[in-house]
Amino acid sequence: MTPFAYVRTSDPNSAIGRVAQRTGAAFIAGGTDLLQLLQEGVEAATELVDINGIGFDDVSETVDGVRIGAMARLADVADDPLIRERYPVVSEALSETASPQVRNMATIGGNLLQRTRCLYFRDIVTPCNKREPGTGCPAQDGQNRINAILGGSDHCIAAYPGDLAVALVAVDAEVMVAGPTGERTIRMEELHRLPGETPDIETVLTPGDLITAIWIPLSAAGRRSGYLKVRDRASFEWALASAAVSLGLDGDHILEARIVVGGVATKPWRLRHVEDMLVDKRLDRELARSAGTLAAEGAAPRAGNAFKVPLLCKTVERALVRVGGLV
Numbered sequence: 001m002t003p004f005a006y007v008r009t010s011d012p013n014s015a016i017g018r019v020a021q022r023t024g025a026a027f028i029a030g031g032t033d034l035l036q037l038l039q040e041g042v043e044a045a046t047e048l049v050d051i052n053g054i055g056f057d058d059v060s061e062t063v064d065g066v067r068i069g070a071m072a073r074l075a076d077v078a079d080d081p082l083i084r085e086r087y088p089v090v091s092e093a094l095s096e097t098a099s100p101q102v103r104n105m106a107t108i109g110g111n112l113l114q115r116t117r118c119l120y121f122r123d124i125v126t127p128c129n130k131r132e133p134g135t136g137c138p139a140q141d142g143q144n145r146i147n148a149i150l151g152g153s154d155h156c157i158a159a160y161p162g163d164l165a166v167a168l169v170a171v172d173a174e175v176m177v178a179g180p181t182g183e184r185t186i187r188m189e190e191l192h193r194l195p196g197e198t199p200d201i202e203t204v205l206t207p208g209d210l211i212t213a214i215w216i217p218l219s220a221a222g223r224r225s226g227y228l229k230v231r232d233r234a235s236f237e238w239a240l241a242s243a244a245v246s247l248g249l250d251g252d253h254i255l256e257a258r259i260v261v262g263g264v265a266t267k268p269w270r271l272r273h274v275e276d277m278l279v280d281k282r283l284d285r286e287l288a289r290s291a292g293t294l295a296a297e298g299a300a301p302r303a304g305n306a307f308k309v310p311l312l313c314k315t316v317e318r319a320l321v322r323v324g325g326l327v
């Protein structure tokens, strides 16, 4: 680990200024991802700006939705009554994240910006375009069991690992950001970028941009939502495939649908063609099966992760069956 300076501040503007103005400076929140990356030499920092004193850690009701502070801990948000009642998909995704110890420490903002678990990205003796642009992507023909089957490029097939972001896209959430030039709002769906030729640039954020909160609009579909996660073991593990589903229903008639998948794509992946197929139909098991079959359309599996194609289909089908109350 290379040496770095450490500063704590309770003033968000001072934190933003420090990170914006100093090359190699970074915010540190729960530290559950960043410290590991620094220890293993995957990332290097000149200065860590500890933002644990800045506030922004509550869940509150707004006129037309709910606001979650970026510094709120995953465990607190998972158990929050407002979140459980209005957005079960968010509560379920958080409850299935990591372990109780990590959930007590990790924050909402840090979770969204966690980095991929691709073996080559995390192993500094191997090439990796995401870690060191231009060095190559050995995952294409190498160990790619956990890598993406959707959204990849010749330069990178690293899967986005988080659960929360997938759930938040399914409820049309927005990310509130304060940066060196002021405040702005980004649709959750647009926070993460496709790898393309620049897999090292993972989000639309720029240096000094501080996530301050997530806002989720009120909706009937949000209340009728759920998260299904499939992984190698039942706890302490990232998704091999996951599906976040929210449904606007009139009886069994589907008025609107959001189907977003994780663990299989380079960013939280919205299946618009599946959503379009579902709208205006009667939800039953047959329809759920057809939706599952459509889910992997466009997938580009590699030798080690071809199993994710049927896994994704089944995960989407089962999530629809559960959220639709067909069990």
Ligand SMILES: Cc1cc2nc3c(=O)[nH]c(=O)nc-3n(C[C@H](O)[C@H](O)[C@H](O)COP(=O)(O)OP(=O)(O)OC[C@H]3O[C@@H](n4cnc5c(N)ncnc54)[C@H](O)[C@@H]3O)c2cc1C
Pocket (backbone or CB within 6 Å): 026, 027, 028, 029, 030, 031, 032, 033, 034, 035, 070, 071, 096, 097, 098, 099, 102, 105, 106, 107, 108, 109, 110, 111, 112, 113, 114, 161, 162, 163, 164, 209, 210, 211, 212, 236, 237, 238, 239
């Ligand atoms: C064993 C283990 C298992 C895990 N399993 C899962 C899992 O199943 N699902 C899952 O989703 N995650 C999982 N995780 C990842 C974990 O959830 C993340 O490490 C955690 O959420 C990151 O939050 P943090 O507050 O600790 O972020 P940090 O490590 O402090 O920061 C992460 C990054 O976000 C930046 N950052 C932090 N806060 C802000 C902010 N407000 N604005 C702008 N930038 C910010 C930091 O600069 C850094 O780049 C696991 C982690 C471990 C260690």
